[in-house]
Amino acid sequence: KHDSPVSCAKKAKTVKAQQILLAELEAHPAAWPFLSPVNQKSVPGYRKVIKKPMDFSTIREKLTNNQYLSLESFIMDVNLVFDNCEKFNEDHSEIGQAGHSMRRYFDKRWTELLK
Numbered sequence: 329k330h331d332s333p334v335s336c337a338k339k340a341k342t343v344k345a346q347q348i349l350l351a352e353l354e355a356h357p358a359a360w361p362f363l364s365p366v367n368q369k370s371v372p373g374y375r376k377v378i379k380k381p382m383d384f385s386t387i388r389e390k391l392t393n394n395q396y397l398s399l400e401s402f403i404m405d406v407n408l409v410f411d412n413c414e415k416f417n418e419d420h421s422e423i424g425q426a427g428h429s430m431r432r433y434f435d436k437r438w439t440e441l442l443k
């Protein structure tokens with residue numbers, strides 16, 4: 329029921345890092361395709377092809393509701409955004425390029441913050 333002070337402080341650190349990381353992703357110039365869920369009515373094929381849709385607003389909702397029990401589960405959802413993007417979009421399309429750019433940025437920032 330109650331964490332020790334040490335593990336409580338450690339948990340606060342990772343929550344803070346997740347909040348910083350997500351705010352940086354949301355503010356990135358190439359974030360526009362990922363800010364809200366893909367509209368499955370207006371994007372043909374998306375519903376059939378992408379089994380687990382994910383976007384930054386959904387991650388924000390889950391973080392706000394304390395749904396990430398570990399740093400790993402947060403990182404998995406962010407990577408799901410980029411993996412879905414690679415699956416559905418050509419590498420050199422506008423959205424495909426945005427996905428690659430955002431993944432490079434995320435990989436760099438979370439290692440700087442947490443490694």
Ligand SMILES: Cn1cc(C(=O)NCCN2CCCC2)ccc1=O
Pocket residue numbers: 360361362366367371412413416417423
């Ligand atoms: C990640 N992703 C996004 C889309 C998309 O069309 N997003 C809408 C982008 N618009 C910009 C201003 C309003 C909304 C399609 C395929 C895909 O994989």
